[in-house]
Amino acid sequence: MIAEAGLAALWLAAALAGLQLVLAAIGLRLDATRPATGDGPGVGAAEIMAAVRPVAIVQGLLALLAMALLIALFVRSDMSVQLVVANSHSDKPLLYKFSGAWGNHEGSMLLWVTILGLAGTTIAIVERRLPRATLIATLGAQAAIALGFYAFLLFSSNPFARLSPAAPDGQGLNPLLQDPGLAFHPPTLYIGYVGISVAFSFAVGALITRDVGPAFARAMRPWVLGAWIFLTLGITAGSYWAYYELGWGGWWFWDPVENASLMPWLAATALLHSVSVLATRDGLRAWTVMLAVVAFSMSMVGTFLVRSGILTSVHAFAVDPTRGSFILALLLLYIGGALLLFGLRIGTVRQGSTFELISREGALVANNLLLSVILGIVLIGTLYPIVAAAFGVQLSVGPPFFDKAAGPVALLLVAVMAVGPLLRWRRDDGQAALERMMLPIAVAALAMAAVFIVTGGIAILPFLGLGLAAGLAAASVAPLWKRNLRRTPLFTWGMVIAHLGIAVSLAGMASDSAFTKETLVAARVGEPHRVGPYTVRLDGISPVIGANWSALQARLSVRRGDDGAWFVLRPQSRFFSSPPTTTSESAIATRLDGQLYTVLGAPDGEGRWQLRLWWKPFVTFIWLGGALIALGGALSLLGRVRRDRQAVLREAYR
Amino acid sequence: MSVSYIRHPGFNPGSKVPHEQPAVGVRPVGSRIKSGMTAVIVALLLATPALADSNLPPARYANTQLRDPAKEQQARALMATLRCLVCQGQAISDSDAEMAGDMRSLVRTRIAAGESPKQIRDSLIASYGEYVTYDPPFNALTAPLWLLPLILIGIGAWLARGLFRRQRS
Numbered sequence: 001m002i003a004e005a006g007l008a009a010l011w012l013a014a015a016l017a018g019l020q021l022v023l024a025a026i027g028l029r030l031d032a033t034r035p036a037t038g039d040g041p042g043v044g045a046a047e048i049m050a051a052v053r054p055v056a057i058v059q060g061l062l063a064l065l066a067m068a069l070l071i072a073l074f075v076r077s078d079m080s081v082q083l084v085v086a087n088s089h090s091d092k093p094l095l096y097k098f099s100g101a102w103g104n105h106e107g108s109m110l111l112w113v114t115i116l117g118l119a120g121t122t123i124a125i126v127e128r129r130l131p132r133a134t135l136i137a138t139l140g141a142q143a144a145i146a147l148g149f150y151a152f153l154l155f156s157s158n159p160f161a162r163l164s165p166a167a168p169d170g171q172g173l174n175p176l177l178q179d180p181g182l183a184f185h186p187p188t189l190y191i192g193y194v195g196i197s198v199a200f201s202f203a204v205g206a207l208i209t210r211d212v213g214p215a216f217a218r219a220m221r222p223w224v225l226g227a228w229i230f231l232t233l234g235i236t237a238g239s240y241w242a243y244y245e246l247g248w249g250g251w252w253f254w255d256p257v258e259n260a261s262l263m264p265w266l267a268a269t270a271l272l273h274s275v276s277v278l279a280t281r282d283g284l285r286a287w288t289v290m291l292a293v294v295a296f297s298m299s300m301v302g303t304f305l306v307r308s309g310i311l312t313s314v315h316a317f318a319v320d321p322t323r324g325s326f327i328l329a330l331l332l333l334y335i336g337g338a339l340l341l342f343g344l345r346i347g348t349v350r351q352g353s354t355f356e357l358i359s360r361e362g363a364l365v366a367n368n369l370l371l372s373v374i375l376g377i378v379l380i381g382t383l384y385p386i387v388a389a390a391f392g393v394q395l396s397v398g399p400p401f402f403d404k405a406a407g408p409v410a411l412l413l414v415a416v417m418a419v420g421p422l423l424r425w426r427r428d429d430g431q432a433a434l435e436r437m438m439l440p441i442a443v444a445a446l447a448m449a450a451v452f453i454v455t456g457g458i459a460i461l462p463f464l465g466l467g468l469a470a471g472l473a474a475a476s477v478a479p480l481w482k483r484n485l486r487r488t489p490l491f492t493w494g495m496v497i498a499h500l501g502i503a504v505s506l507a508g509m510a511s512d513s514a515f516t517k518e519t520l521v522a523a524r525v526g527e528p529h530r531v532g533p534y535t536v537r538l539d540g541i542s543p544v545i546g547a548n549w550s551a552l553q554a555r556l557s558v559r560r561g562d563d564g565a566w567f568v569l570r571p572q573s574r575f576f577s578s579p580p581t582t583t584s585e586s587a588i589a590t591r592l593d594g595q596l597y598t599v600l601g602a603p604d605g606e607g608r609w610q611l612r613l614w615w616k617p618f619v620t621f622i623w624l625g626g627a628l629i630a631l632g633g634a635l636s637l638l639g640r641v642r643r644d645r646q647a648v649l650r651e652a653y654r
Numbered sequence: 655m656s657v658s659y660i661r662h663p664g665f666n667p668g669s670k671v672p673h674e675q676p677a678v679g680v681r682p683v684g685s686r687i688k689s690g691m692t693a694v695i696v697a698l699l700l701a702t703p704a705l706a707d708s709n710l711p712p713a714r715y716a717n718t719q720l721r722d723p724a725k726e727q728q729a730r731a732l733m734a735t736l737r738c739l740v741c742q743g744q745a746i747s748d749s750d751a752e753m754a755g756d757m758r759s760l761v762r763t764r765i766a767a768g769e770s771p772k773q774i775r776d777s778l779i780a781s782y783g784e785y786v787t788y789d790p791p792f793n794a795l796t797a798p799l800w801l802l803p804l805i806l807i808g809i810g811a812w813l814a815r816g817l818f819r820r821q822r823s
Contacts, residue, residue: 248748255743369810376806384790384799393795398745398788400735405803518730520717584750601717601750610717 003081003160006069010110010160013062013117014150017143020055020120023048024140028208031133049136053124056139059146060114060121067101067114070159074101080166083107083159089172089578091548099183100173105323106159108186112303113149115187115194116142119223123198129644130202130219131211138205144337145197148330156326172578175549181241189234189261193299195227196268199275200296200338203289207345212289217279220292222641224275228268229633235261236626247584247599249614251512251622254402259382260302263375267295270371273364281425283352283361287368293342297335298375304331305382356427363420370413377406407461414468414506417499418475440478444471458514465510473503490639498632505625511594511618522608532615533560534596539568541600541609549576551585554600554609558589571600594618715762716755722766729762732771735789736761736778745788 030045073081074097077090087104088097096103102111120142127135153159199220206216238261243251252258271291277284304327355361381397388395422436447470451463476499479492517532528537539555551572559566571587589596594617601610720726733747738754746754746761764774778786790796798805 246748247750250748253744253748365814369807369814373803373806373810377802380799380802384796388795391795394783394785395790395796396737396785396788397790397799398735398737400789401799405800409803409807518719520719522718582750612717 002069002072002076002078003162006066006073007158007160009062009066009069010150010153013059013066013113014147014154016055016059016062017117017146017150020052020059020143021140021147023052023055024136024143027052027136028133028140049132052136052139056120056124056142059143060117060119063110063114063117067110070107070110071098071101073160074098077170079168079170080162080164082161082163085163085167085170087170087173089170089548092170092173092178093547095180095183096173096178100177102186103173103177103182106153106157108190109149109153109157110159111187112190112194113146113153115190116146116149116197119194119198120146127219130205130215131209133209134202134205134211134216134219136205137208138201141201141204141208142198145201145334148334152326152330156323170578172548172576174579175574175576175581175583178548178576179241179245181237181245185234185238185241188230188237189302192227192229192231192234192268193264193303195223195230196264196271196295196299198223199227199271200292203292203296204338204341207289207341207349210345210348212285212349214279214282217275217288218644221272221275221279222637222644224268224272224295225633225637225640228265228272229630229637231261231265231268232626232630232633235265236623236630239626240623244586244588245583247586248612249516249518249597249599249616251619254381254399256305256382259378260305263298263378264295264302266371266375266378267291267298270368270375271295273367277361277364278352281353281355281361283355284365284368285349285352286346287365289346289349290342291368291372293338294372294375296338298379300331300334301379353426355425358423358428358430358433360420360423360425360428363416363423366416367413367420370409370416373409374406374413377409378402381405403461411461411464411468414472414502417502418468418472421479421495421499422475436478437475440471440475443474444468447471455514462510462514465506466514469503469507469510472506473500476500476503490642491636492639494632494634494636494639496632497635498629501625501628501630501632503625504621504628505623508618508621508623508625512616512622515617516619517615519611519613521611521613522604523611524608529611529613531596531613532617534613534615535559535562536569536596536598536611536613538609538611544572546574548578549574551575552600554598554611556587556598556611558596558598569596569598571598573600573602590620595620713756713759715759715766717758718762720762720766725765726762728771729758729765732765732774733758733761735787736775737786737788739782739786 027045027049030048070083073084074088075094077084077088077097079085079090083104083106087107088100092100101107120139123135123142124139127138130138202216202220202223203212206212238258239251242253242258243249271288271294274284274288274291278288381401384397385395418440419433419437423433444467448463448467451458451466457463476496480488480496519529519531519536521529523529523538525538525540528535530536535558537557539557541552541554544551544553551574553570553572556569556571557566558569567589569587569589572585574583574585575581576583584599584601586597586599588598594615597614597616599612601612603609720729730747734745736746736757738744738746738749738751738757740753741749741751744751744754746757761774765771775787775789779791784790790799792800
């Protein structure tokens with residue numbers, strides 16, 4: 001019964017989304033055609049529009065109910081449900097039964113639409129400052145987006161489909177996914193994607209009601225900021241997850257799935273900066289709307305592209321090519337529709353206030369441009385193999401291309417990012433700006449000199465990366481100089497910390513790529529091996545049994561230098577029987593200045609065991625930086641929301 | 655990660671004796687483990703066809719570095735740009751697949767023999783097509799890809815030019 005109830009809830013939610021769209025459309029039409037003499041919307045329009053909010057609220061709650069019922073099916077291991085059989089097993093630990101509900105195609109789509117529905121519920125409840133027509137148009141746009149997802153779920157990916165006769169037990173979840181990372185990583189990214197689609201819905205609302213201005217930007221900004229925080233967290237966590245789970249010490253592979261999550265982040269980052277200019281300075285109107293369209297398109301690409309099966313990936317867990325055509329149709333419909341609306345209405349957006357080239361706005365435009373260029377490189381690089389295939393050539397576009405093409409642009413962006421916050425709004429003097437930049441420039445030069453002297457020269461990209469990271473770190477805290485720190489607004493702190501996070505992360509990336517030490521050995525028991533400053537000795541191999549896996553576990557005694565204290569690391573090679581898979585569980589020792597990463601490989605048949613050892617100086621900075629970026633975003637969001645609330649209160653008491 | 659690795663039929667790594675076709679089976683390991691664990695481990699290994707591509711031990715340099723750090727560095731950089739042809743989008747430096755191991759061994763053997771990374775890449779492209787390199791060579795088909803950053807920056811600058819007021823002199 002649970003499965004049937006879930007399906008019923010899903011159908012009802014879909015029907016309400018349809019109703020929400022129709023009501024919003026009729027309401028807006030009536031509102032637009034009301035007699036010019038009347039003040040306020042006509043009676044019919046007001047009543048119809050008033051119905052949209054409750055419908056949006058109930059739609060979200062029904063989607064949540066469907067998701068809850070799916071989770072219940074997984075937790076109870078109901079083997080009469082196809083999805084549970086295909087992706088779960090009664091022996092699985094409870095956490096993975098729970099998270100297994102979204103560790104598959106159908107469940108993840110349901111999660112997506114649930115979050116979307118709940119976002120609609122939230123807007124319907126909390127958003128009070130937008131003009132009503134714009135808000136209703138926004139909710140209508142949300143319903144339109146949701147309808148596509150409901151149709152997709154109900155017609156080609158029903159998560160509640162029964163299996164008759166019921167299976168004796170499930171086929172298990174991909175062991176790579178049996179990790180706490182799965183419990184949090186996809187929902188985090190999905191909240192990000194959905195947040196962007198909400199921002200896009202606001203843009204649609206503003207375009208439909210011809211109301212692109214600061215009010216719309218202020219309503220949209222928290223959603224962009226929130227989405228961006230979650231995307232940042234999702235990507236950071238996903239990167240660390242891949243790093244320790246895949247077992248080769250890599251943290252970013254420029255793989256289509258990773259690119260699919262990076263592109264919405266790049267677009268959201270650009271949008272975030274642009275929407276701030278629109279909200280506070282009333283500039284960059286058309287840009288903001290365009291970036292909202294791009295960001296939405298990218299979040300759709302992020303959600304769907306990998307699932308369509310036209311690209312292969314290390315992370316593609318939920319591919320089913322038979323759904324490909326449905327997905328591509330949906331993608332075309334969404335992106336095409338968004339672009340069409342943009343093309344039709346952008347003429348009605350008046351130009352906002354203007355500014356000079358050397359100004360804060362100018363730097364933000366450069367930021368938007370460079371982010372868009374990187375986005376374009378990632379997008380086209382990811383899709384190019386398909387283009388080449390059309391010409392009959394099988395082509396691979398991978399890390400070397402992205403490093404060479406996007407790397408320099410990213411470094412240029414970092415330079416702009418260092419300068420931007422030190423410029424004045426609207427108009428600044430180049431000479432004075434240069435003087436303000438002297439200290440960061442000196443720090444960057446010193447850092448590069450130090451790196452050169454200590455290492456005797458490293459590859460050019462990491463070299464510039466380290467220098468720029470140092471300069472950016474200095475420049476990003478510069479806005480706090482000579483300020484009363486306690487009276488500095490929270491969103492300024494947010495900017496400072498987020499920019500600092502980029503510097504930290506960049507330093508980690510550059511350090512990892514320049515200074516990593518690798519040792520690959522076939523080790524005999526008792527034999528010491530060196531990696532970086534560490535000595536690693538294989539003490540022995542022993543079997544270990546887990547809940548639904550068994551493993552060979554190496555005992556490695558490790559010490560730093562010649563007189564450090566010994567400690568033990570235990571990398572495993574894990575065997576899962578359902579489905580039959582082997583995974584490497586790396587054992588990582590984290591120190592302040594980096595990580596020692598150890599992996600147990602296969603035996604060589606002569607009593608030796610393959611060990612893969614890496615010493616990765618400051619690699620943790622990559623994710624520490626990511627966390628700082630997200631923290632900066634959160635402070636900014638908090639500061640903005642607080643200030644906006646104060647503004648609302650002031651208006652209310654006026 | 656893909657569960658079954660299919661050996662590429664045309665792959666013949668250097669001077670090594672060609673492998674047999676993959677057979678799902680057990681690596682000859684169980685017999686060398688201390689007897690106390692044997693039963694458990696044999697049971698474990700029987701349940702793990704994923705790594706059991708063939709009955710042979712891995713190629714010589716599949717997981718062993720070259721003695722000369724400079725050469726190993728060269729080999730490592732090259733391996734990171736070569737695609738494992740039987741995996742789901744992994745470089746041969748990041749893959750557990752047996753073929754990736756064979757290709758790593760091939761790269762290290764030829765680097766040790768004094769070949770340049772470019773020569774090795776070119777010869778791999780000659781045998782397997784451009785699919786094998788993650789660093790697409792510049793030609794008529796890939797020119798738009800490589801010129802992309804410049805094209806995009808140009809378009810962006812053109813779009814942005816209307817935003818700025820003339821600088822006052």
